[in-house]
Amino acid sequence: MNNITETMSGYSTGQAKTRTSLRRKSLMATGVGNLLEWFDWTIYTVASVYIAAALFDKSNATSALLNTLAVFAAGFLLRPIGGIFFGILADKLGRRNVLLSTMLLMAGASLLIAFIPSYESIGSWASGLLLLARLVQGFAHGGETTTSYAYIAEIAPPKRRGLWSSTVFIAVGCGSLLATFYMALLTSLLSVGEMQEWGWRIPFATGGLLAVFALWLRRNMMESEHSPSAGGESTAPAWSRAKIIQHGVRLFLYEAGATLTYYTWVTSASIYAISVKGMDPRSAFTMSCIAQVIYLVFLPISGWISDLWGRKISALISLLGIAVTLFPLWGLINNQPWTLMVAQTAGLLLVAFITGCKPASISEQIPTRYRTRMFGVCISLGVAVFGGTASYLTTWLYSENIGWIFNIYLIVVAVIASAVVLMWKNNHGVPIDKI
Secondary structure, three states, X not given: OHHHHHHHHHHHHHHHHHHHHHHHHHHHHHHHHHHHHHHHHHHHHHOHHHHHHHHOOOOOHHHHHHHHHHHHHHHHHHHHHHHHHHHHHHHHHOHHHHHHHXXXXXXXXXXXXXXXXXXXXXXXXXXXXXXXXXXXXXXHHHHHHHHHXXXXXXXXXXXXXXXXXXXXXHHHHHHHHHHHHHHHHHHHHOOHHHHHHOHHHXXXXXXXXXXXXXXXXXXXXXXXXXXXXXXXXXXXXXXXHHHHHHHHHHHHHHHHHHHHHHHHHHHHHHHHHHHOOOOOHHHHHHHHHHHHHHHHHHHHHHHHHHHHHOHHHHHHHHHHHHHHHHHHHHHHOOOOHHHHHHHHHHHHHHHHHHHOOHHHHHHOOOOHHHHHHHHHHHHHXXXXXXXXXXXXXXXXXXXXOOOHHHHHHHHHHHHHHHHHHHOOOOOOOOOHHHO
């Protein structure tokens, strides 16, 4: 009898170890895929000056850049549709299948951008094809973000949900950093003429081809046991329609603050330094890389802190901290590269307190039965409305010498998001199916 008990105990222990190993491999596969998707997504922004010259009428450089950023914003319009579509699909077919599908779409769109003929060759068709590719990327990105947020929170150990959630934005940050670093490397190796003619296309082609590696990793990901497609479901009572709408509005307002502050410091700062303050592009990209490396190192620390202090405190540190420091930090930036590094580093450290635990934060406010669908609508809409327009608004308003309006706008949004966070229940450490 003792031998049988010992055998069963050993079998259970072996199963637990195998499950833990699979969870970690799935975490890595999700992270690598997120990294490549965000590389593809971010490279558009950091290469926007070159895209404007190649695929738009460059007789008016400012107009061409604004049109390029408008296409960037248009890509965000498809994110809510992609989020809704893939959010529903994630419940029916599983999180894993959706994460494979979004990777394929993102890669295909990047390859299309890499091989679009120039404006001089095919005229406005170049701009039209660019818009099409960005719409496809936006559709895929909505599904990727919606599903990966829920997936990571669902497979994470409850007491380490914040730390595991930090891997999402470590991957996001690495993708953004890799895009920035790639552009810094290319601008140092190629002449201005070569960059404008064909050099800017290289990162898009690279991102599309590397997607094959991400798909290979994702093929053996585990399915979330909490996914309805896997037979999992929340034990919490069903919500009324009024309660769903109420929490949906709160989620949207929270995302407004989170995404606007994120895009302001990750992408808009370097564009502002180059296009408005006249900073050397090579130096600006290099300083931005340094700031983002510091941010990435701090992300797991901020995720771990949220497991100790709770998501509410972490989010308030980020939102209110950025609101208070925005004017002095943004005002610090001039044409000297060190000013960008100092300001962006300070801003990104504050951003880390919200991004380091964001998937855990929002997953702990929404029951499983509604999670991916509500993320698909509310998170994607928040990113589309506030994140997609951040670079355009900063470039336009500062070019008109009224950039203070953007600062006031961001502060108001951050304060509103803080008010939403104050209403949260403190669910950190609670099993995900008990929420």
